[in-house]
Amino acid sequence: MTDKNRPGAAAAATGDTTENPGYRPLYKQVRDIITRRLAEGEWLPGAMLPSEQELARSLAVSQGTVRKALDAMAAENLIERRQGRGTFVSRQDDERVLFHFFRLRGDDGSHVFPESDVLGVTVDMPEEDEARILGISGTDGGIIRIRRTRSLGGRPVIVETLTLPAARFPGLDERDSLPNNLYVLFANEYGVSIARASERLKAVAADAHSAEILELAPGAPLLAIERVAYSIAGEPVEWRVSLCRTDMLSYASELR
Template sequence: MTRILDQTEVLGFRPLYRQVRDRLIRNLVDGVWAPGEALPSEMQLAADLGVSQGTVRKALDAMAAENLVVRRQGRGTFVARHDEERILFQFFKLVPDSGVPSFPDSRVLSLSQGRADANERSLLALTPGSKVIRIKRVRSIEDRPVIAETISLPAALFPDLAGMAVPNNLYGLYAMHYGITIANTQEKLKAVGASPDDAAILGVTPGTPVLRIDRLALALDKTPVERRLSICLTQDLHYLSDLS
């Protein structure tokens, strides 16, 4: 008979609910449940994993706090989608000084593929000779260009991206077309002067003060999958680190 373990027990010096969380996240990584799909009930998951229902509930609560799943009262637990509302809440931190947050529109300026440079190899954990896809685009809020953005992606993870139309919502594309869910990001912020190229894109003079956001996006299994360098005009915007 399977012994039902209590959520306070630990195996391998880690709380049991964290181990259950890791097992469930592995299912997300492996595509067992797709974005928007309902997970099995807590009772079924508990039976499948041989743990108590309370342990499963605590694991799912932890995943909900990380925005990996969505709990809907009376309906169950669903894999989170990378829709614009979620990205605005979790990843896009530039907010108008007057007004409510809004998801920016994007226009692709160039899309190319080439050999990764040393910085891209280091950030994306690539081997020498690896190729990356580079996307250059401008992002606008209320029809005003405010972000000049350069994105680097491992070509091996996105094999046909260089030949397709790039949507505004890239994280949604990663999840739905490639099965890659962005779970976390690491950001470095610095005040700099706009370069001539970025100034031309943003319609300002070179040297105009801008905020540089250097972001590394990580998949559910912590694999680095995107380096994004954003040059942001912040005269009428501010960076809000927590929208909750």
Template sequence: MAEPLGFRPLYRQVKAIFVRRLVDGVWAPGEGLPSEGQLAAEIGVSQGTVRKALDELAAENLVVRRQGRGTFVAEHDERRILFQFFKLVPDNGERRFPDSTVLSAETGLADAAEQAALDLTAKDRVIRVRRLRSFETVPLIVETLSLPQRLFPGLEAGPIPNNLYSLYAARYGITIAHARERLKAVALNADDAGLLGVAAGSPALQIDRLALALDGMPVERRLSLCLTEEAHYLSDLR
């Protein structure tokens, strides 16, 4: 039975239908989608319209086209996160995923910054994960993640993997679609400096990232303090 369509450009309407299926878990990460012909017949549009909708999803890294095999829901594997979400690169240019050591994981009431970023109230609780990230045992990043507890019940009990975005999708059905980042130069306080093995007051790059789910809902605030003496922030503008 064809799904009802509205008044937006047709391929955008079809894309919205596909995104809703991703949000609702009808199509799971790694799963192959029906053929373009099958989707076109089901929705009641041309195959070209379906192809254009899927092309936009592929450009947004939500699906993956595999030559001769079809279209698959994208997974948050390390390679995808490394090139789409992790922008700190060693000065030698070798892109790699940092190691991660969880320092603490606890719950509490959302503070003012968390409320503003995650659309929460003063009565809402968050999970705060504090961790240290390193390249080849050399500490490079100390970060604090804030998550709405209602979306991720039990996450603080662990284990907490390095690849959190994959955990969000697999355990909680929440796929990170995109993120917004604000960058600022700061001086490290004594606690953060000690974790990174440098003197208090040392300069660092602060990355304030807000990660959003497929439906645009903010689901994670990540505040990262990064040493940049031997690394740099790389943004590939297109």
């Protein structure tokens, strides 16, 4: 960070769009550096980052530049800043994060916590669509499929299939039990933090199997939620298809 605004500064893959070459603001370079160190596990979830002053000194930039970089990372939910305390790596079990990635609400808007029951875990070679979505090429190994239901008050309301790249989660298929919140497991046991997800929703008719699990008549309307979740580094690490009965629940979306 000695020569300012050097024209050849690499435009790393950071999700920025329509970036012109030849110029990359210092604070974005700083953001990329800190994000990379974060993705590499230098600071674990919940840990405190060095203070702005320290980071500024070690990166040889002004405190204001570090501040702008950290503010950008906080806007991406990678870190949390607390006045008087410090800057901390976001935790997947934080309530704010938890409900950010789980958009189903009670009809009165209340938060709900469905309990999960695993139906089965299998390891296999990916189908074509699975390989494409998870970015797996021929030699990258197999995938783990998890089938589970999620229940509210003993009533099954969701049946879902998760597809994970096995290389990322070694031994996951042999665990005795899986927690309710898989993202906490991903973060704590495999160093994979989910930063964002992209969802597509449809209304579908229940097939015979799902209908039986959800205690519905075949053909009943279900909300199908298809999710691809991405790590901090921006790689797809989970493909999840959920079928939900929405007579007592609804999916909340804020447009702003």
